[in-house]
Amino acid sequence: MADKHTSGLTAIWISLISNVFLTVMKVTAGLLLSSPVLLADGVHNAGDIIATVAALTSSMVSKKPADDDHPYGHGKAEVVASAFVAIVLVIAALWIGYQSIGALFEPPEAENWLALGAAAVSLVWKQWLYVYTLRVGKATNSKSVLATAYDHLADVYASLAAVIGIGIGLLGDQFDWHWAAYGDPVAGIIVSLLVLKLAVEIGRDSVDILMERNVATEKLAQYEALLMAVEHVKRIDRVRAREHGHYVTVDVRVGVPGAYTIQQGHDIGRMIKQRIMDADPDVVEVMVHLNPWYEGEK
Template identity: 80%
Template sequence: MADRHHSALLAIWISLISNIILTALKIVAGLLLASPVLLADGVHNAGDIIATAAALTSSMVSKKPADDDHPYGHGKAEVVASAFVAIILILAAFWIGIQSIGALFEPPGEENWLALGAAALSLIWKQALYLYTVRVGKSANSKSVLATAYDHLADVYASLAAVIGIGLGLFGDRLDWEWAAYGDPVAGIVVSLLVLKLAYEIGKDSVDILMERNVAAEKLAHYENLLRTEDQVKRIDRVRAREHGHYIIVDIRVGVPHDYTIQQGHDLSKQLKKLIMDFDPDVVEVMIHLNPWEERKLITSE
């Protein structure tokens, strides 16, 4: 768990530093090259710095052990950061959409090859960051890293729109394609919709976890199958599990022979807890309630 948390923190630090460098690069290049699309992309990237900083802070907070005020740990700090990233993406989507729609009613600007190169560099850089962070996020089961990864993906869309828009402007001038001058705002509108979709998915997942939605049915079924392998478990009354950021808390109720002693019940609870935690390393707590079970004999009349 400690190694996974270290990997998650490293991924967020790399993302934060990259966002700072790319934001400065895009804004400076946009101003020097008089490229509105590059400048808008840089302003959008500035929001990513805030989102990544929030993800970094939450990831550090989630590592704190449980205390009297937070007996289940601080894992949901990552989920709060994930929801914050979703809000940043919603604002970015509206920003890109409004800017793109406004550009449709303005004279097209002059494009140049340096602006295209800067946009292409951002596209490649962000794609690499997305692939890296999504792999680390899934491996560490870190909501904040996954939110950062999807934030990078939104930037990939934005940079792709910039590349398409600037590229169409450059080639449109050479080929006398008047319509190509408006390729950038049209691509920007499409990107705004894609970013909005990403924001919805991240936000929905965060709200579901904060509302303590059950984990996937397939995972619950695996837990139940594990419980059935234990002969002392005579009945499965309920199996629930909820994500708490980067870890899972499981709650089970099972029926055991009614004449079991407290010691036997205690030993069985420890055994069931170990069974589930050995199967799923994301589980950090298993709360077990034992219900009395008594075999009923079938009475037949002669």
């Protein structure tokens, strides 16, 4: 668990440093080259810095052990950060859409090859960051790292729009295509819708976890199969599990022979807990409730 947490923190630190560098590069290039799309992309990246700091802070809080005030641990701090990233993405989507729609009603700016180069560098860098953080996020089951990965994906969309828009503008200047001057804002509008869709998906997942949604049906079926494989379990009364950021807690109610002693019931409970935790490394706690079962009951 400690190694996973270190990997997640490293991924977020790399993302934070990258976002700071790309923000400075895009804003500076946008101002010097009079490129509205690059400037808007840089402002978007500035919002990413805030989101990444939130992810970093939540990841550090989530590793704190359980205490009297938080007996289930601090894992949901990552979920709160994920919801915050969703809000940042909504704001970014509205900003990109607003800027793009406004550009349709203004005289088009002349495009520049240096602006295209800056957008291309951002595109390649963000694509690598997305793949890297997504892989780490899935390996560590970290909601804050996964939210950072999808934030990078939104930046990939924005940078791709900048590359396409600036590229079409440059081709329009070369071949005297007057309509090509509006390729940039049209691409920006499409990107704003994609980023908004991504934000809704991240936000919905965060809300589901905060509202104690059950884990996936496939996971519950796995736990039930493990319970039925325990020799002394005669009946499954209830199985439920919930996510707490990067870990899972499981509650089970099973029927065992009513004539068993307390010691036998205790041993069965320990066996159930160990089997589930061995089968699923994301599970850190299993609460077992034993109900009496008697021969001949339905």
